[in-house]
Amino acid sequence: MTAANVLLVVLILAALGYILGRRRALRLVKGDPRKLHSLPGYYGWNGAMFTALPALFVMVVWLFLRPVLIERSVGEMVSDAMIPEGSSHSLVMSDVRRVAEGLDRAVANGTLRADEADALVDGLSAVRDRLTALGIAIGSNVPEETTTLAQAFRHKTAAGNTTMAGIVVLLALAGFGYAVLRTSPEFRARNSVEQGLKLLLILCSVIAIATTAGIVFSMLFETANFFKQYSWTEFFFGTTWSPNFRGNSDLGMLPLLWGTLYISLIALLVAVPIGLFAAIYMSEYASPKFRSVAKPLIEVLAGIPTIVYGLFALVTVGPMLRDYFAQPLGLGESGSSVMTAGLVMGIMIIPFVSSLSDDIINAVPQSLRDGSFGLGATSSETIRQVVIPAALPGIVGAVLLAASRAIGETMIVVLGAGAAARMDLNPFEAMTTITVKIVSQLTGDTDFAAPETLVAFALGLTLFVLTLGLNVLALVIVRKYREQYE
Known part of the structure; x- marks a missing residue:
């Protein structure tokens, strides 16, 4: 059965x-x-x-x-x-x-x-x-x-x-x-049912916590097995990524970390200004009718599958950047580049910045705005000197959460940035990220006792610590500088 x-x-x-x-x-x-x-x-x-x-x-x-x-x-x-x-x-x-x-x-x-x-x-x-x-x-x-x-x-x-x-x-x-x-x-049937529901809710909470613990411990154990076979100093400080399942692999993660941070930085340079300005306009200037239409349309971007963004990067953005910028400037000949993946990824995370920032700005009490207007300040001065400072901790938290989302992206990088593990300042060169190499090392029939496979868990644990640190930093900033209003 x-x-x-x-x-x-x-x-x-x-x-x-x-x-x-x-x-x-x-x-x-x-x-x-x-x-x-x-x-x-x-x-x-x-x-x-x-x-x-x-x-x-x-x-x-x-x-x-x-x-x-x-x-x-x-x-x-x-x-x-x-x-x-x-x-x-x-x-x-x-x-x-x-x-x-x-x-x-x-x-x-x-x-x-x-x-x-x-x-x-x-x-x-x-x-x-x-x-x-x-x-x-x-x-x-x-x-x-x-x-x-x-x-x-x-x-x-x-x-x-x-x-x-x-x-x-x-x-x-x-x-x-x-x-x-x-x-x-x-x-007492009602008491019995309510007690059962209480136990069910407790079980759901325990499952969520246990799942997180299971993820962490599974990565820790496999990472420990990896470091028994490969030097941790060469992994964390090595500048060459060249896995070879026949042995003699160079598994330095610095090129992957550089590509991850470089692409994420470009994505944030795109998403933060656009998302923040969109949030300011919708919360402070837009009419209720326009806001009711614009906000859902922006949030639609968050619902598009990442593979669709990757295809958009591969077919449209990459060739455009190559033909109009990289080749005329002599910076590259490939449509797969850091700039391609960064621009498309920035478009993808715009809703994370705009929606969270919009909610945070709307949470600023109207009395602060009225007080600023009463002192003779204009709308732009009120936004710059009153609203944004009051909402700044929440905005910073939204940006850091968007950064965590960008760091963990895979499909856009695969199709838009290529798979070359290198350290280069040229944004029109192909590079790759940690997530892409995790997928490639675990694809196919692989030997899970080999360091070339176990390195994926070490990369995953590194990425987990990196994103966890960003999330913790966001929470610390929000709690430390948060303004509470009556």
Whole structure:
């Protein structure tokens, strides 16, 4: 039974729990809800809550733990003799997963019968050839041991899913029976439901915190593995980025950090003036009718996918900068450049600056403006000397948050700035960023024990610390200089 089917069964039982819980409560008081401690709906929700929540919790925990447990169990079956020369344990497990997924997909869409898929344990060449002809991810070059491990992977997954389905359904039935039998006129159903909702909210908060901690610790552990194989001084202070999966790699991050900061700086030079001036105009000069149209149109820029911005940089902005600026000035011959990515990225983050700044400027009390006008100041003088100083901490926070967004961008850089890791002051030269190299180092079947792959986690941790520092700086500035008005 698949997870979707189990979820459907649990939801049906929860709906029955609601109906029967409510009906039982009304039946016990002969249809007079005034004799109940709580409203009838609370008795129904109590039945649905006890039916669904424990079962779904167990199901979610299993879905998170299943890949780890099965991967570890099958991984222990991989001996050194099964690992081809030049390969590794992680690459063998990647092949095992690929073969298992191919078999499951073939069985699911009817291309292959379940008994034919099981026959691969015996290495039947006819079935293997048939799968290859049908485009399933199993070829004649797959070792016999890999197909055996793939079958073990499939069988353990199926057994785990069956066990999980049985436990979840039994738990849902137990909760269903407990909630319905517990229903009585004196039962405090509202208190029970509210306590359950409180626990659910606490769980959601814990999940958010645990997710952040999991992200940090996963990067820390893999980064520690990287620095066991590669010198941290060469990584942080090296000026050459030249990964080579055959060994002898130069993995200095300074060219990537330089490209990241250079492109982000150009993006901020575009976004901050335009976004701030747009915010000032909309909050201080624009009519309500114009503002109601202009503000949503500006915010539409934030909803455009970054891949669309990347295509815009590749097709339009890059060639234009090359033909009208780089080539006439003798600064470059390529449409992929720091300037291309920076300009397009600046356009993308304009809404982050304008919307936040607009809200912050509007939060400045009107009494300050009226006092300035009463002293004879003009509108421009009031904005420069009263409104902007009062809103400055929030504006600085908005700029730093926009900078964090720019530093983490990937697709615009891939299509607009190229992939060359270099340190150069010429804005019309192709460069790259940390995020682009993280993607490239983790693309394809890679050995997760090699420093050329583990370096992606070190780069990710560096980027995380950089953006976290900017966010913390923004919060410190806002809290230190924030003006509170009555």
